[in-house]
Amino acid sequence: MVNTLNARQIRKTTNRFVIGTTAMAIACSSIAFTPANADAVIRDYSCSKGGFTGTIKIDYNQGLGGRIGSIIRINYKINKGSNRGGNKANVTYVDNGNLPATVFKTGDAGVQDNKWRYLGGSYSRGGGNIYVKFIFDKSFAADPSCKVDISKY
Incomplete structure (x- = not known):
C-alpha cells in the first residue's frame, strides 16, 4: 500500500519541520553562547557545636565584584x-538576597552521616546576606546548634 499526501498536507508538514528546526537552532545557539562553567565557583562554609560539624556547600556563578550571582546547587553534610544521634537534624538555608527570602529546609529529616546531601538551589539572587542554621540531633540530650553567616555575599 502506498501512502500519498496532497499538496496541502506536504506544505503543512514542511512548515512544521521548518518552524521546529528554527526553534531548535535558536535554543541550541543560546546554549552554545552561555558559558557553562566559566565563572562557576564552589565554596564550603562550616560551623561546629557540641562535637558536631555542619558544612554547607554552595555551587554558584560569580556575579559582579566577586559576589554570588546565581545559585546552582546547595548541599549540606x-x-x-x-x-550518638539519629537523623533528625534540622538544616535551614535562608538567602535574604531576594524578596521574599529564598528558604530551603530539611525539617526534621537532616541526615548526620557525613555525606553530601542535596538541599536546594537553582535560583538568581540580588544583594543581601545568606545564613545557614544547623540544629544537630543528639540522643538523650539537648540538641546543639550553630549558625553560618555568609554576610559578605
Whole structure:
C-alpha cells in the first residue's frame, strides 16, 4: 500500500519541520553562547557545636565584584563525630538576597552521616546576606546548634 499526501498536507508538514528546526537552532545557539562553567565557583562554609560539624556547600556563578550571582546547587553534610544521634537534624538555608527570602529546609529529616546531601538551589539572587542554621540531633540530650553567616555575599 502506498501512502500519498496532497499538496496541502506536504506544505503543512514542511512548515512544521521548518518552524521546529528554527526553534531548535535558536535554543541550541543560546546554549552554545552561555558559558557553562566559566565563572562557576564552589565554596564550603562550616560551623561546629557540641562535637558536631555542619558544612554547607554552595555551587554558584560569580556575579559582579566577586559576589554570588546565581545559585546552582546547595548541599549540606553533618559530621556527628563521636556523638550518638539519629537523623533528625534540622538544616535551614535562608538567602535574604531576594524578596521574599529564598528558604530551603530539611525539617526534621537532616541526615548526620557525613555525606553530601542535596538541599536546594537553582535560583538568581540580588544583594543581601545568606545564613545557614544547623540544629544537630543528639540522643538523650539537648540538641546543639550553630549558625553560618555568609554576610559578605
